[in-house]
Amino acid sequence: VTEHVHVSDLRFDRLLADELAADAAAAVRAEAAGCAQCSERLAELTRGRDAFAQRPAFGVAQPPARRWWLAMPAVLAAAAALVLVLRARDPGESERPKGGGIELYLAAGPKDHMSSMYLDGKVHPGDYLQAGYTASQVGFGAVLSRDGADHVSAYVPADRDVMVALPAGRYLSFPASTLLDDVLGEEHAIVIWCPSPRPLAPLLRELGARGDITPPEGCKHRTVVIYKDAR
Amino acid sequence: MAGGLDVEALYRRYGHSVLRRARQILGSDDDANDVVQEIFANLVARPGQFDGRSAPSTFLYAVTTHACLARLRDRRNRLRLIDEQVKPWVSDVAQSPAEARAAVQRILALLPDDEATAAIYHHLDGMSHAEVAELMACSPRHVGNLLARVAERFAHKEAS
Numbered sequence: 001v002t003e004h005v006h007v008s009d010l011r012f013d014r015l016l017a018d019e020l021a022a023d024a025a026a027a028v029r030a031e032a033a034g035c036a037q038c039s040e041r042l043a044e045l046t047r048g049r050d051a052f053a054q055r056p057a058f059g060v061a062q063p064p065a066r067r068w069w070l071a072m073p074a075v076l077a078a079a080a081a082l083v084l085v086l087r088a089r090d091p092g093e094s095e096r097p098k099g100g101g102i103e104l105y106l107a108a109g110p111k112d113h114m115s116s117m118y119l120d121g122k123v124h125p126g127d128y129l130q131a132g133y134t135a136s137q138v139g140f141g142a143v144l145s146r147d148g149a150d151h152v153s154a155y156v157p158a159d160r161d162v163m164v165a166l167p168a169g170r171y172l173s174f175p176a177s178t179l180l181d182d183v184l185g186e187e188h189a190i191v192i193w194c195p196s197p198r199p200l201a202p203l204l205r206e207l208g209a210r211g212d213i214t215p216p217e218g219c220k221h222r223t224v225v226i227y228k229d230a231r
Numbered sequence: 232m233a234g235g236l237d238v239e240a241l242y243r244r245y246g247h248s249v250l251r252r253a254r255q256i257l258g259s260d261d262d263a264n265d266v267v268q269e270i271f272a273n274l275v276a277r278p279g280q281f282d283g284r285s286a287p288s289t290f291l292y293a294v295t296t297h298a299c300l301a302r303l304r305d306r307r308n309r310l311r312l313i314d315e316q317v318k319p320w321v322s323d324v325a326q327s328p329a330e331a332r333a334a335v336q337r338i339l340a341l342l343p344d345d346e347a348t349a350a351i352y353h354h355l356d357g358m359s360h361a362e363v364a365e366l367m368a369c370s371p372r373h374v375g376n377l378l379a380r381v382a383e384r385f386a387h388k389e390a391s
Binding site: 051 | 241244245246247248259264266269276290292352358362366381
């Protein structure tokens with residue numbers, strides 16, 4: 001085992017993150033300039049950083065991850081209030097929290113007043129849809145939709161065909177909310193949690209065909225019908 | 232903000248590094264993206280795990296390494312790796328960086344945690360012994376010992 005003589009990725013990462021003091025940053029740049037392989041590596045890491053910057057926001061600036069969901073169990077229990085905006089469909093076996101300690105929530109409304117949507121009974125284009133959950137173990141999830149024009153899509157994650165990782169906890173939000181578009185009518189929204197990451201394509205196909213999904217073994221899901229009308 | 236920690240800012244500034252290292256360690260884009268999600272979602276849920284006493288890069292190098300090793304040690308992966316023909320990655324003949332990285336990915340799941348971590352930092356991240364020692368909060372001599380132990384372990388495996 002021999003010592004490396006090139007600049008390490010750690011030092012380059014610290015440079016690219018502006019963690020280094022001016023003299024230390026200058027030293028790293030000078031070392032990189034004096035070594036072709038190091039210069040190439042720095043350019044490669046810089047390209048990687050710039051490409052990553054094009055990704056959508058992580059979603060943590062969305063409604064508070066925990067506090068907002070604290071009111072949800074009461075809301076979900078109050079069917080009379082819930083039906084004003086979100087008519088929960090007859091819950092199947094997979095929707096009822098049992099055994100695994102999984103509870104799934106779904107709500108919509110203006111970005112800063114999502115809970116208030118349950119009071120005025122309206123969902124409009126430009127409102128946000130946000131899923132939440134309580135889980136006693138780390139899992140994976142997704143939010144899927146079939147809109148009023150029967151178009152099927154994944155809201156979360158929006159950029160790939162596999163579920164996102166979800167840490168264990170109570171009343172946590174999914175890592176992103178969704179801005180509802182101007183397609184009016186009845187929209188079927190589904191939030192699903194699984195103990196292992198699952199591909200979304202088969203679920204989306206079934207959602208498109210019949211407006212609901214058959215959850216894979218070990219998974220839990222909740223289906224909600226949203227009525228969206230113009231402002 | 233999550234508990235005073237600006238996770239979005241951390242994601243913007245360090246997400247590329249977490250993703251790149253996870254790709255290097257796991258050799259899979261999908262798994263690497265899951266690790267990125269997992270790490271930053273965990274920071275949102277439990278911001279206290281980063282206490283600010285170390286640089287964010289130091290903290291994220293450690294949690295990324297830990298998360299990737301956990302995946303590699305998944306039972307299914309472990310069985311697959313054990314079944315593979317494990318080749319030595321330290322020998323008298325210098326390996327190319329690409330060969331060394333591929334070999335390390337195959338065997339990481341089989342190593343004790345401290346040896347695996349040192350091997351990742353040194354062989355995948357290209358850190359010196361001193362840099363590895365800084366991240367692992369130990370002496371450069373101990374790092375040398377860990378790496379020598381790894382080399383010996385797999386040289387022995389090759390012989391057997």
